[in-house]
Each structure stands twice: as structure tokens, then as C-alpha cells.
Amino acid sequence: MSRIAIYPGSFDPVTFGHLDIMQRASQTVDELVVAVLENHAKIALFSVEERVKMLKIITKDYPNVRVESFHGLLVDFAREQGAGFIIRGLRAITDFDYELQMAQTNRIMAPGVDTIFFATNLEYAYLSSTTVREVASYGGDITKFVPESVARAVEEKIRDRYS
Ligand code: COA
Numbered sequence: 072m073s074r075i076a077i078y079p080g081s082f083d084p085v086t087f088g089h090l091d092i093m094q095r096a097s098q099t100v101d102e103l104v105v106a107v108l109e110n111h112a113k114i115a116l117f118s119v120e121e122r123v124k125m126l127k128i129i130t131k132d133y134p135n136v137r138v139e140s141f142h143g144l145l146v147d148f149a150r151e152q153g154a155g156f157i158i159r160g161l162r163a164i165t166d167f168d169y170e171l172q173m174a175q176t177n178r179i180m181a182p183g184v185d186t187i188f189f190a191t192n193l194e195y196a197y198l199s200s201t202t203v204r205e206v207a208s209y210g211g212d213i214t215k216f217v218p219e220s221v222a223r224a225v226e227e228k229i230r231d232r233y234s
Contacts, residue, residue, distance in 0.1 A: 073101040076156035076187070077149050079141075081110045082122050084221050086203055088195030090129060092160040095189055097136050104152050105130065107140040116204055116228055129218050146181035157184060162191040162198075208233075 078096055082089060082105075097103040107122045109115075117125070119140045126138040141148040149157060157177060159170055174186035203216050207225045214222045 074156065075102045075104065075152060075154040076100040076158050077104045077106050077145070077152060077154045078158040079106040079108055079145050079148075081113055081115070081200065082107050082126060083113065083115050083117055083200050084122065084203060084217060084225055085126055085129065086195065086198050086200060086217050086221075088160065088162070088191055088198045090218065091192045091195060092158065092189050093130060093133070093136060096158045096187075097133050099187075100156065101135060103133075103136045103158070104154060105136060105138045106145075106148060107138070108145075109140070109142050116225070116232075121224070125221050125224055128220050144180070146177050146184055149184045150181060155184060157186045159186055159188055160191045161188050162196045204229075 076096060078089075078093060080089065093103065093105060105126055107119050107126065109119050123138050123140050130136040130138060139152075145157065149155075157174070159174070161167060161170060170186075170188065174188075177184060177186060198216055203213050203225065206216070207213050207222075207229050213225060217225065
């Protein structure tokens, strides 16, 4: 049976930290579905469609990575995709409580779906999409945090929003 995993997130925008997790996770499963969530708890810079488009561009060279969007419960989407695993990155101990709670809740709702945690590369342990948006909003250089195509999209979006 093929091992399919979902890597869910807001990806607003995707960062090198996410990309690092995607690279490593895609090497451990047969297929990795990167799933963009419309998260109503967060005010988004990019629409879900724009985030999917950016993710497709930066993962185009990974043959077993597919990008989708979803709404509703993550475990329902995982079942729909035939996925047995959810991938999450842990950046620091501060992520742990929330992630453990989510993993355990998901496991009660869907016992056939397990969460696998990847320790985020130290280089990106400080990074978040909010930081990237904030640096860009003050005109800072974000090319150390996100791929070139994403940096251009963020800068353009911020220019449009504040002009
Ligand atoms: N490197 C850099 N940054 C990282 C990272 C990494 N490896 N891993 C996470 N982050 C950052 C993200 O950029 C994001 O930053 P932000 O808060 O500034 O946007 C933050 O850490 C965490 O966000 P993300 O990983 O995108 O998750 P999320 O909290 O937005 O969403 C879901 C998590 C999608 C898994 C969860 O909300 C979900 O499953 N929702 C569906 C509804 C559901 O099933 N709920 C029940 C769950 S119990």
C-alpha cells in the first residue's frame, strides 16, 4: 500500500522552513500532498488560490509532491485523499503543546491517521510567515526567508495593498 501524507498549513506565504520540511517529508513517503487551509483565525495576505499557485511553482521539481487546498476538518481531507499520515514541523518547544493537542485530537477523530513530526532545521527555527510579512511591510529584504518567486509576489502584494 502506498504511503500518502498530508502537509497542511496556512502557507501565507510559504517559507524556506516549510520547504525544508516538504523536501525531507517527500523523501520518506510515496506521495506528499501539501494542503493549503483557508484559516479564518488568521488575516491572510494571499488568497488560497494564490498560495496554491506559489507552492506549485516552488515544488515543481519534486515528482511526488502535489498541492491542494481544503476547508473543513483536516482528518476528513486526509481520509478523502487516502492519506495515513499528517506531517507537521516543530520549530521550538513553544510549538509542542499546540501540535500535540492537535495530533491527539486528530487521532481520536481518525485513528487510522497518524501525525509525524519533523524537527525544523535550526536555520529556520525562528521563522514564521508573520515575520516574513512584517519584514516585507517595512521594505526589508525577505530573500533569506523565502524563495525568489515568493519574495517577488509578497513585495508586489504589499506594494499594491499600501499604494
Ligand atoms: N518553518 C517556518 N515556519 C513554520 C514552520 C517551519 N517549518 N512550520 C510552521 N511554521 C509557521 C508558519 O509559517 C505559521 O506562521 P504564522 O502563524 O505566522 O502564519 C505558523 O508556524 C503555524 O502555522 P501553520 O503551520 O501554517 O499551521 P496553522 O496553525 O495555520 O494551521 C492546521 C494548522 C492547518 C494543521 C490546522 O489549523 C488544521 O488542521 N485546521 C483544519 C481544521 C481542523 O481539522 N481542526 C482540528 C484540528 S485539532
